[in-house]
Amino acid sequence: MIASIKNNCLVDFEHELSLILNTYSNEVEKAKKIIIFIEDILKQLTDWLKNHVFETTQEEIKFFKEIKSNIVAKLIFYKEILSLVATLPLARNKRVKHFEKKLYAINQFHRKNREFIKYIKTHSTHFDELYFTRKKYKDLFLNDCSVIIHDAKLCTSYDYLLAEVIAFELLALHIENRIDNLNESCAISTNKFNSNLHWTAKKVDLIELIYALHEAKVFDNGEADIKEITHVFEKAFQIELEDKVYGSFGDIKKRKTNQTRFLSHLQKVLETKIENDYK
Incomplete structure (x- = not known):
């Protein structure tokens, strides 16, 4: 130099x-x-x-x-x-x-x-x-x-x-x-978000997913905050979450077993799908 x-x-x-x-x-x-x-x-x-x-x-x-x-x-x-x-x-x-x-x-x-x-x-x-x-x-x-x-x-x-x-x-x-x-x-x-999709699982499951995506820094190279991500999911799946986000995450942390219950379920069902497709 x-x-x-x-x-x-x-x-x-x-x-x-x-x-x-x-x-x-x-x-x-x-x-x-x-x-x-x-x-x-x-x-x-x-x-x-x-x-x-x-x-x-x-x-x-x-x-x-x-x-x-x-x-x-x-x-x-x-x-x-x-x-x-x-x-x-x-x-x-x-x-x-x-x-x-x-x-x-x-x-x-x-x-x-x-x-x-x-x-x-x-x-x-x-x-x-x-x-x-x-x-x-x-x-x-x-x-x-x-x-x-x-x-x-x-x-x-x-x-x-x-x-x-x-x-x-x-x-x-x-x-x-x-x-x-x-x-x-x-x-x-x-703008009006046109979507016919409705989140039919538990709200806490979606919150668990949101936090996982946030921690993985998959949006805006990790610069997007929880509120921004939550707002997008609310619009996409016609569900209200904002008042529950932080409280529900506190409940997730307090789980004595399998804290990432929903993510574990997603992994299991996807692996089952992959295995079945190979049969």
Whole structure:
């Protein structure tokens, strides 16, 4: 990785990142693994920067403006994703508000930094030496005071701000997609569900099945909650369960023998069907 950084190349970093993205399907696990991976890369960068001397000012600018900022941006992005998922409300209607609140914060960030963002978006370069090099003297009025808490050998006055700009742009797109998906899902769920099927077994049996499917993470890569799954089954099988879901699961846990009674029955009847079909 560091060899690639020396050559001002992000290919290895992006390749390793894509491997993690393709390995994990659960959003939380994916974000955790990526955060650990990037933090390790940044530790390597720290050691390298302490002793490295850039041959030219342009080489230093390129590193802090194009390479380090993009790596840090991914770290910020996945930490934000982890935070969003960890604080996601259970109720579907509150989830949209949860995402919209973050979008509002991103818009506030954009308003506060609009001149710098304009500088980046227009591919301007006239302040690059000020923003993306580690010169000992800089205009103290232009410097962001947050630079004080960082080691001047490892960062410039604006490379972290650029990383935030990149990260929040990615985050805004991600959130907008999440909101669109939630709105589409809500629109589908409010349409009349045409089904002639009725659940004729015990309600507790269906609740046992719902919990099993939830724990198996078969819906939305494990992101769907019990209430969402229950609502779909209620619509599909014309049955009311919501008031009984949590209480009935408590009863299931209290069973002294064969706690997964209904699932065991399903397994038995299916195995019998398979055996009979082979005869």
